[in-house]
Amino acid sequence: MDSDQTKQSRYVKTVDISERALATERARSAKQALESSGDELPAIELPELPEPSRDAVAAAGWSSLTPVQQQAIPYMLEGRDLIVQARTGSGKTGAFMLPMFSLLDPEYRAVQALVLAPTRELARQVNEEFCRMAGDEEYTSFRSALVHGGVRYGPQVSAIKDGAQIVVGTPGRIIDLLEQRKLDLSVLKVLVLDEADEMLSMGFYPAMREIKKYVPDVRQSVMFSATMPVKVQNLARLFLTEPSFLGLSTGDESVDTSEHRYYLVEPMKRDRALVSIMEMDNPDSAIIFANTKKDVEYLTAFLKNYGHDCDGISGDLSQRDRDSVLNRLKSGDLRFLVATDVAARGIDVSDLDYVFMYDVPQNPEYYIHRSGRTARAGKSGTIVVIATQLEHNALKSIAKRYGVTLENRELPTKEMIEEKVSERITVLLEEAYRKKTGVQRERLQRFMTLTEELAEEEPEILAMLVDKFYHESMHGKRDNPVERGSSSNEGSDHKSETSGRKGSGKGGGKRRSR
Structure with missing residues (x-):
């Protein structure tokens, strides 16, 4: 074994051990x-x-x-x-x-x-x-x-x-x-x-x-x-x-439940696969890694066109622009960051739910560096790899090398995504209606006949309005503290549709004495 190989082996071993130590911590x-x-x-x-x-x-x-x-x-x-x-x-x-x-x-x-x-x-x-x-x-x-x-x-x-x-x-x-x-x-x-x-x-x-x-x-x-x-x-x-x-999720008493999964797709369908997973899982925040600057630029534009709040950084971005993007990510003003491995070096952002790998890393060690962007400080995270059949063996080799348990999953179907999105939009619409005043609800009656006619004759127009509302509500910026990892310690509080079997206080949190 030559000196370069020796150095690489020692380095890889060090990374492996440190990852296990970090997981334990x-x-x-x-x-x-x-x-x-x-x-x-x-x-x-x-x-x-x-x-x-x-x-x-x-x-x-x-x-x-x-x-x-x-x-x-x-x-x-x-x-x-x-x-x-x-x-x-x-x-x-x-x-x-x-x-x-x-x-x-x-x-x-x-x-x-x-x-x-x-x-x-x-x-x-x-x-x-x-x-x-x-x-x-x-x-x-x-x-x-x-x-x-x-x-x-x-x-x-x-x-x-x-x-x-x-x-x-x-x-x-x-x-x-x-x-x-x-x-x-x-x-x-x-x-x-x-x-x-x-x-x-x-x-x-x-x-x-x-x-x-x-x-x-x-x-x-x-x-x-x-x-x-x-x-x-x-x-x-x-x-x-x-x-x-x-x-009790994995048989041990640990919250370090980083989930590693991968999806096998056709090379030309990576972008759609990524969107379908994001649509199904609806992560609050994520870094999306790509191997090339070209893919970073393409994905950033693609996801923006799809309605997602995202931005991208690559190696040739000016330091000023890079800092601006990273500050938005840290503050919660940006939900999704698309980046190359080189551009992501030195990023220190906690509370990221997901790491997406748009392709299998060209350098096996990058898998560890990428996945380490989530599940920090005792929090759990999800690592998703989008791979082709040609990359499958390389991915399995990386998993074996670092002792990672990879779960192979099928992409969500169109029907599954529609059902999930329908559930979410129903929640959002009901919440929006609930906030309307009596006068505002009375005003809505002016459009009931038109709405019924559109639903019957031109449902595409209603779908357009619902889509706009959904993307603005779900894919835009999140300003809710619980959504982006604030301590939100509002009082350390506590305890607190079909008919069932036959059959108000104030928020707080003190234990009931028994």
């Missing part, structure tokens, strides 16, 4: 930031559950508890605030629903628990799970109300009035009922934020802040999230007090 610091100083609680087994919760397990037909249930239930039964990092399918619904059968009073006909979910589908699934646990309606006093948009208010209000102790719903419709005084949360005991990362991605943060105003100071709050980016950590600070943390 990120996990340690994140865990310290999120965990309370309270004692860790041992896992619980099925026979150890309180009788009401055991009855719920029997009604659901389960023979044992899942790991997330075993770990999380003891904290809920103790009345502690809790953050659980667990993915869909882990049994997390049972983890927060089972304790409620022991924590809530079945004879008290008032809303004692609120479960917020990002989508109507998830809210329905959670409510159905509760109904299975509650068992035959004839023999249980527990009732729930399912509350979400897209359906009439009447059945939902009736379910609440009939004495539902648990309300499961989406933030938008929950706010509507609170403002109409059809929902009272003044005696709320438990607040659950399910799939918190997805709720923020859907644009529900303003509604969640409003809901916080209606929940009591003394309550228990629990948050479940598949990922733990900075925006979710800030949300936890807003709603939870000294929460315990359980990291």
